[in-house]
Amino acid sequence: MSKNESRRSFIKKASLTTAALTTTPYVFAAQEETITLSRTYSNTSYTANDHITIALIGSGIQGIYDTKSALSVSGVKLVAVCDLYDGRLDRAKELWGDSIFVTRDYRKVLERKDVDAVIIATPDHWHQKITIAALKAGKHVYCEKPMVQKYEEGQAIIDAQRESGKICQIGSQSMASLGNEKAKQLYEEGAIGDIVMLDMYNDRYSAEGAWQYPIPPDANPDTIDFDRFLGSAPKVPYELKRFFRWRNYQDYGTGVAGDLFVHAFSTLNHVISSHGPNRALATGGLRYWNDGRDVPDVSITLYDYPKTATHAAFNAAFRVNFIAGNGGGGGFKLIGTEGEMEVGQNKVTLRRSKLGMVPGGYSLIAYTEETQQKIKAGYATTVPSSREKSLNTGVTTWEAPRDYKGGHYDHFNNFFTAIRQGTEVVQNPIFGLRAAGAALLANESYYKKQPVDWDPTAMKML
Numbered sequence: 001m002s003k004n005e006s007r008r009s010f011i012k013k014a015s016l017t018t019a020a021l022t023t024t025p026y027v028f029a030a031q032e033e034t035i036t037l038s039r040t041y042s043n044t045s046y047t048a049n050d051h052i053t054i055a056l057i058g059s060g061i062q063g064i065y066d067t068k069s070a071l072s073v074s075g076v077k078l079v080a081v082c083d084l085y086d087g088r089l090d091r092a093k094e095l096w097g098d099s100i101f102v103t104r105d106y107r108k109v110l111e112r113k114d115v116d117a118v119i120i121a122t123p124d125h126w127h128q129k130i131t132i133a134a135l136k137a138g139k140h141v142y143c144e145k146p147m148v149q150k151y152e153e154g155q156a157i158i159d160a161q162r163e164s165g166k167i168c169q170i171g172s173q174s175m176a177s178l179g180n181e182k183a184k185q186l187y188e189e190g191a192i193g194d195i196v197m198l199d200m201y202n203d204r205y206s207a208e209g210a211w212q213y214p215i216p217p218d219a220n221p222d223t224i225d226f227d228r229f230l231g232s233a234p235k236v237p238y239e240l241k242r243f244f245r246w247r248n249y250q251d252y253g254t255g256v257a258g259d260l261f262v263h264a265f266s267t268l269n270h271v272i273s274s275h276g277p278n279r280a281l282a283t284g285g286l287r288y289w290n291d292g293r294d295v296p297d298v299s300i301t302l303y304d305y306p307k308t309a310t311h312a313a314f315n316a317a318f319r320v321n322f323i324a325g326n327g328g329g330g331g332f333k334l335i336g337t338e339g340e341m342e343v344g345q346n347k348v349t350l351r352r353s354k355l356g357m358v359p360g361g362y363s364l365i366a367y368t369e370e371t372q373q374k375i376k377a378g379y380a381t382t383v384p385s386s387r388e389k390s391l392n393t394g395v396t397t398w399e400a401p402r403d404y405k406g407g408h409y410d411h412f413n414n415f416f417t418a419i420r421q422g423t424e425v426v427q428n429p430i431f432g433l434r435a436a437g438a439a440l441l442a443n444e445s446y447y448k449k450q451p452v453d454w455d456p457t458a459m460k461m462l
Contacts, residue, residue: 032395037178039404041413046075052416055080055115057106057130059088061213062144063121064095066171069408070119070142071096073416079114082106084225085243087216104225106130110137117167117419120144123252125233128153135164140419142412144171145266146258147432151440154433154459161429169415169425170432172266176414177345177407178400183334184271191350192336195272198303198316199333200264202256203324210289210297210322211247215240241292248293255295256320257442264318264332265435266427267343271334273310276434276456277303280441288323297322301442306456318442345407346400352393357383433459 052075056067059081070076080101081092089102101112109115110133117140120130124146131143141161147170148154161168174180186192204210219240226238233251236242246252247259254262269276284299300319307313334341339352358379364372405413411426418425427435437459444452444461453462 032397034397034399037182037398037400037404039178039400039410041405042074044074048077051075051077052419053077053079053114053116055082055109055112055118056092057082057109057118057120057134058122058126058144059083059092060121063119064091065408066119066121066142066144066412067096069173069406070412070416072405072409073413075420076412076416080109080112082109084229085216085219086223087218104228107133110134110139115139117142117415119171121171123229123246124149124254124258125252126231128157129231131157131168132160135160135166135168138164138166140167140415142169142171142415143432145432146254146262146436146439147429148436149252149254149258151433151437151459151461154429154436158429158433167415167418167425168429169411169418170266170427170429170435171411172263172427172432172435173411174263174345174407175266175270176410176426178404178410179343179345179348179407180267180270182348182398183267183341183343184273186341186348186350187271187334188273191339191352192334192341193338194312195314195334195336196312197314197335198264198268199331199335200261200268200316200318202260202320202330203326203328204320204322205324205326205328207289209328211245211293212289212291213244215244219244245291245293248289248291248295250294253295254440255443256297256299256322257301257439258436260320261301261318261439261442262435265438266431267332268316268334269431269435269438270426271343274305274308274456276438277305277316277441277454278456279304279451279453280438280445281451282442282445284446296446299442299446301445303438303441346404347397349395349397351395354393430459 054070054076056063056078067078071078078096078100081089082103082105083089084104092100092102103109109118118134120127120134120141120143122130127143128148131141134141147157221238224243226243229243242249265276268274280301280303282299282301284296286293286296287298289297298321303316303318305311305314305316332343334343339350342349359375364375367375414426417423434456437454441452441454455462
């Protein structure tokens with residue numbers, strides 16, 4: 001269906017009677033309503049022999065949350081955990097039992113015949129190496145976002161996945177959520193008209209939110225394998241902050257772009273079926289958290305999206321503030337010629353307003369009363385009746401039910417379903433590289449102090 005046909009279809013449904021709206025969830029005249037979304041899950045139960053066995057490589061904050069979500073999916077069992085800090089291995093046994101195998105060496109995990117799939121939640125500079133090694137070892141892979149630390153690393157992962165025939169899911173947790181699913185449906189049906197802008201922001205106001213994670217008192221050269229942590233990164237003296245707060249350093253992480261922008265790009269590209277932007281211009285700075293980090297704590301990046309078959313040319317604004325005195329908050333809005341969608345994992349709010357085409361008192365004040373009446377009469381004959389436009393304005397919110405298992409669960413459910421049934425995942429390495437590449441343009445522009453160009457289809461810098 002073409003964009004114009006989709007738009008007409010949406011408006012037709014939006015203009016139905018109130019009674020029809022009980023079963024057809026579209027905006028009606030100047031009203032506000034809330035509609036509950038739903039999702040049906042398989043109730044299949046699995047015997048011990050039918051379990052998908054997984055291992056966690058990188059048992060830090062995100063690794064633990066990932067594993068908890070993975071284990072909430074029926075038919076999944078954890079058998080091994082790898083980390084470079086002994087305290088995290090102790091924590092793994094505390095959470096999941098003494099029977100799990102623990103090690104500091106990820107290669108020992110990949111050698112195990114009882115591991116079907118691995119979750120890779122290491123610092124970003126290890127993603128490519130371990131992902132490729134796991135695929136070559138015949139393991140399915142769930143790799144945390146961003147898929148790569150540098151965009152040049154991405155093609156090797158794509159090739160390794162194709163050659164292995166194994167499933168590789170990139171971990172941007174909201175991708176398979178009810179919110180994304182509904183937003184994509186609404187966009188494709190023309191709910192906001194042509195997109196003209198994306199507005200994303202993430203404000204934080206805490207040390208933890210700014211990645212100043214706690215350093216455990218037993219951390220020392222004996223309990224941490226710091227040299228292995230460095231890997232391919234430059235050799236530096238032992239420093240606990242670098243190990244536990246690695247996101248603050250360019251050597252190991254990707255800054256706010258790789259940690260936060262990439263989530264937004266995953267959702268945006270999914271909802272509008274896009275390959276991504278073709279240009280970026282970034283600014284920002286280190287405004288408050290002068291703790292040794294070498295990445296900015298305030299970042300603003302403007303992106304250009306070219307016109308494609310699925311969307312008009314538009315602009316996107318991404319900003320992150322780690323010292324937001326307002327207390328924090330976030331938002332993700334797709335703004336179009338006919339409406340606006342605010343998208344979250346559990347909720348989508350659609351606002352459609354009437355476009356003002358007839359002049360009001362502000363501009364008419366410059367004319368005589370007689371001329372004003374003539375101008376109004378002229379507009380009355382040239383501007384279509386406002387009745388149709390009024391019939392499809394208002395605010396509608398679609399919300400997940402209280403018992404919704406969440407986007408994180410859905411993302412892992414999608415991963416394990418693909419393993420069992422040989423189906424596609426919602427975020428394969430090609431999609432993952434396009435999301436990561438778009439996000440990393442912010443870093444390229446920021447450090448070069450100039451705009452940068454990107455080929456979103458070929459996934460390379462220009």
